[in-house]
Amino acid sequence: EVQLVESGGGLVQPGGSLRLSCAASGFTLSTFWMSWVRQAPGRGLEWVANINQAGNKYYVDSVKGRFTISRDNAKNSLYLQMNSLRIEDTAVYYCAREVTGWGFANWGQGTLVTVSS
């Protein structure tokens, strides 16, 4: 069974940093495109970043230069390093497995990031 478990969320001040983790089980993470998708409180879904099997990375413009997606194949885990956090980055962050030709087929339960002074 495919499982994705996020961790690392919390309260951080504007300008601060946070590293999110997503532990995968039931499949080999490095053989799939993997994404981070966020949802601000009471708002819709926003794709943030993804990484493919070759390690190529893509980002939404609003986080370019501030966020970095990565993975650790040995730990079968996905990460999102978030620097220079802004109030508008406050959201639940989900990791999601992309299935080619389908979309976001599997999602974790999400981890809440709150940026506030």
Add this chain to the structure above:
Amino acid sequence: EIVLTQSPATLSLSPGERATLSCRASQSVSNYLAWYQQKPGQAPRLLIYDASNRAPGVPARFSGSGSGTDFTLTISSLEPEDFAVYYCQQRANWPPYTFGQGTKLEI
């Protein structure tokens, strides 16, 4: 960036009724459109991919149609568990992948 506009914002129906949700793209996405269901406090769930294909385990009462810029998600006969928020998402032209703003289906 492709903008997806969903309508209506809120749809009020009763169990047993038919629901029709719309998603319109700012430019053609061919059939590269997916639909997701999200219940309060839960992660989204993939329902439909490539406009009309049901994801594994999705009941047959859910169907998708459309191509180009206009898409529809239909729930033929609403069950109590179907009341949720529904999002469309395109993968035709990325980055970024984009989502619609959602349609809340309420009793």
